[in-house]
Amino acid sequence: MPRPLTKPQASAWAAAQPPTDNQPTAPALSEADRVHAPRAEPAGASALGDETPPPTLRGAARERIVAAAFKVLAERGSHNTSIKEIAKAAGVAAGLVHYYFASKEALLLEVTRECSRRYRDEMASIPLPEDPREQTRTLLHWSKDRGLTLPDWYRLLVDLDALALRDAALAKEVSDLKREVRAHLCGHIAAVEGRLSRPLGQSHTAYAAVLMAAVDGLILQRLIDPEFDMNAGFSALESMLIALLEQRNDSDDKTA
Structure with missing residues (x-):
């Protein structure tokens, strides 16, 4: 019974x-x-x-x-x-x-944690070309499109960051989440560097942190100001990254 x-x-x-x-x-x-x-x-x-x-x-x-x-x-x-x-x-x-x-x-942390898992899974499923410059362009375009189509996800991130500034326990959890995303980006950066004739010159973690800050910052500005030209911002970021790759790949044709 x-x-x-x-x-x-x-x-x-x-x-x-x-x-x-x-x-x-x-x-x-x-x-x-x-x-x-x-x-x-x-x-x-x-x-x-x-x-x-x-x-x-x-x-x-x-x-x-x-x-x-x-x-x-x-x-x-x-x-x-x-x-x-x-x-x-x-x-x-x-x-x-x-x-x-x-x-x-x-509850907010659980929502963000699950969204972060999906973010990493989606990024891992992107078909990337072999050329380092095209890989970079593909990932940037994916990030920009995601910012345009999923603004709610980025609003949650901003809210969580603000709460973490005043809550030590939450700050540790948020730091762990960001560390996981940086580690995932490091894999892409290592793959790009492996196809260059010279090393990038800085640690993969440092580049991942800068990329996260740049991408999230551009999307945040668009969320705050709908008239902000996010496309121009991503275009400038792409130009800077491509220039860096070409400096580290002198033997390649730089017209790509």
Whole structure:
């Protein structure tokens, strides 16, 4: 005979059920949201210790919470968003959000962590030409297009950075995320350098940090000022990088 649910398990089960007529329904996600909104992993150990919901109740509600948080936090910002509003958008009880995430900042971090994984996966899947200059152009064009089509993702990054400036624990987590992205970029930089006649002259990590700062900075300026010419900024960045590659590849035809 199945063991009866404990009170916390019963509460979690009730909160995870589909919304009724009296409960708000999660808004439909656009095609872009469905592709890029994070997919949360099934929950592991909970804040309630041994009072973990049965496995069949995990995952679906948590996934709705993280996807709704992505949409609401990106649109309104962390300071203007409450756990209650995220729960309403997800169509679950606020208590279930607290069950999975200790704070709003923890939820924001989980959203950003999952988006970062997708960012790295997408970058790794880009077909790159062999020529170092064309590789550089391809990656820059991909970054620019991403900034134009996924502004919500970059708004989340800016919000997370601002919170990390005032929270030491969060700062460590954000630093780890940025370190992972830099490490991924280092792989691309190493591949480019391997096709040059001379080394780039600085560490791969240093170049990765500069690229992240330049790309994120251009996109941030566009988010703040819609009239900012981001295309011109990326074109200037591309020219500087191509000039550097040509200096390190003197034997090549520089007209490419």
